[in-house]
Amino acid sequence: MKDDRHSPFRDAYTDRKAAEGVPDTPQTRSPSYPLAFADDEFMCRDELRPVRLQLELLKPEMMMNEAGIRSTIVLFGGARIPAPADKDTARTKTLAQLSHFYDEAREFSRLMTEKSKASGGTENVVVTGGGPGVMEAGNRGAVDADGASIGLNIVLPFEQAPNAYVSPHLSFNFHYFAIRKMHFLMRARAICVFPGGFGTLDELFEALTLIQTGRMERVPFLLFGRAFWESIINWGALSDAGTISADDLDLFRFVESAQEAIDVIDNWGPVTKRGEVPGR
DSSP states (O other), X not given: OOOOSOOSSOOHHHHHHHHTTSOOOHHHHSTTSSOGGGOHHHHTSGXXXXXXXXXXXXXXXXXXXXXXXXXXXXXXXXXXOOOGGGGGGOSSHHHHHTTHHHHHHHHHHHHHHHHHHTTTSOSSEEEEOSSSTHHHHHHHHHHHTTOOOEXXXXXXXXXXXOOTTSOGGGEEXXXXXXXXXXXXXXXXXXXXXXXXXXXXXXXXXXXXXXXXXXXXXXXXXXXXXXXXXXXXXXXXXHHHHTSSOGGGGGSOEEEOSHHHHHHHHHTOOOOSXXXXXXXX
């Protein structure tokens, strides 16, 4: 979006357009000649990584500010979990059994988006990774409520495009996983994690680590599907071994349904001391 503030200086848009019409000469064909900010080859050089990191942080931040997004509800979850209607085509029996979480994610997002609309759609906006599976369900639920939602996609070696339910003006694409994860959490009012694989586990544990270490304030942190999470992670063993404290197991709650999750978030009080949340 072009900055419409008045400035006495000639703007970058004008100069970039003017540079496209210069005479074709050996000098203008030289790699040294194009404007640096309009030179794709230059911008992709290894030495420009710090600049690309900054741009990838700034672009979504600026555009979400322009859209008035003040806070978000984060949905993490597996790309391979099918909708119940498609469970017969699931890769494994377990994925088929987990398909009901697609509907729970969709319903949770619908309910949360209805609440978000009361703020004019600026607070508690659902954000997903923008892909298929649980992510699609989250964005789809926002559409069910006739509201907006955010998709934070990432370029992968195999083809991936944003799911069809992400609000187009809030559909972002990333090169750096680290910057993408920052944008997931920068506005987070609650974090909801559905069954998933390596990517979901990565997001889950990074967010928990930030909260555990005090680098991020404590927010409602919900794991959908106790049976799944307790089957893949021995939470008690971590506490028994002393590698985490017993209080760290209070940083999150297990829930099974969309309505239960809404109720927990609505009744999540301020932390009075480590491991104690009023109203629990």
